[in-house]
Amino acid sequence: MKKILSLKNVVVSIAILILIWQILFSVSSYNKALFPSPKMAFDALLEMIGNGRLFENIKTSMYRFVVGYSISVISAVILGLILGRIPKVFQYVNPALQLLRPISPTAWMPFIVLLFGIGDVPAIVIIFIAAFFPVLLSTVSAVGNIDPIYLKVSRNFGIKQPSLTWKVIFPAAFPQIANGIHLALGTAWIFLVAGEMVGAQSGLGYQIIDARNNIRADILLATILVIGVIGILLDGILKVIEKAIMKSWGGAE
């Protein structure tokens, strides 16, 4: 019942969005080529599916995303687990992190392009930067927030490193780490598009730039919608993985 209700919510919500778009299209005096209707964007979508460009670009973007995001999450979690256990060192690392964190990953873009050129690497690097800080900081804080009783019990039962990290610290901190990983997913996906708009000649971000250059606003809007849908799907997949891990660790909600 709950599922049907939420499906109803989704359908109504999207229908309203399309309706507003259609009304704006009808009342606006813009050229049709600059501000297309939902129908035109939909046709452009079919066209891109038909000639295979869409899937080509999705494949390219997903490759960059998966590589950048996984490297970022894995390295940030490992570093976070280490730094979380040695607060004295983290006190010296933290100021530098706080300096780097608020810098938008796109600000690095020109520098990254200078170093690595145009292609897969700049997009991967930018996703890495985008996901790295939230995951690292949430991991460090998660490790610091572990209930001390788990550490007391571990000492009592003679659990030493590296078992201590793998058997106790990581699972105990996992819910909060997962939170950071989840937040970082959205951020990373946002910056993938930004990265591809500047530093690539392929992918969904580049497709937007390409559509602009050809004054194909219908393709541009269709691509934006695709980016949104993939973002939702990625979020859904991560939720399923998270739930599976939580369940296997007895945290079943």
Added chain:
Amino acid sequence: MYIEIKDACKNYVQDGKEFTALDHVSLDIEKGEFICLLGPSGCGKSTLLNALAGFEKVNSGSVKIDGKEVTAPSINNITIFQNYGLLPWRNVQKNVELGLESKKVPKSERAAAAKKYLELVGLSGYEKRYPKQLSGGQQQRVAIARGLAVDPDIIFMDEPFGALDAITRMKLQEDILRISREEKKTIIFVTHDIEEAVFLADRIVVMMADPGRIKSVVKVPLGDRRDRTSENFLYVRDKVFELFNLKSDEYIEYYI
């Protein structure tokens, strides 16, 4: 002497004020004894237990087990905590096997030990459950099974039944008394419940607060099978009440 505490002192600074948790405490405990550390909060009973278990060090004096100074926790002396300390991401069996894993016991032997000790605490058939699916009393039973599974010499219990309801608490008291006789462990048990201490202990160490110190040590000559309603039990309990000045004159008049 098996456990030797000599002139142990421990001070804390709390909110800028110095606080004496242990003031020249000395105590000897024999192997196989069931000792209750009894007293109001702030009397240093938990501090003393933590010093014995190796979680905290005393500022001066010595704490020795089997002739060796205690410097760190050991898998030979297991502590049972009030809030159980089970790992919620492991099922009951995996929790009981925790200490056996670091002792490098093979998998099949671990499973056999888990089965044995879960049976001992009356939780057969709960192997695949997770801690949050169990009641507080059941969780503490799992923690006790986990402790017993590594076959420790001493079991420290820090107000282990403090978070449980009265009926569950009495049931667990009976079980721990039975287990202590069957397994022949030395048990040091912290409590602020006089009746609990009289029901369990071979000797009750009565402690006072501010500064934390031992007031007296009471031998409980009640044997292995104890009855909360027997005359002897009530007599010993009254004696301990008197030590805390909880038996006022009016009470006696009313009683007569």
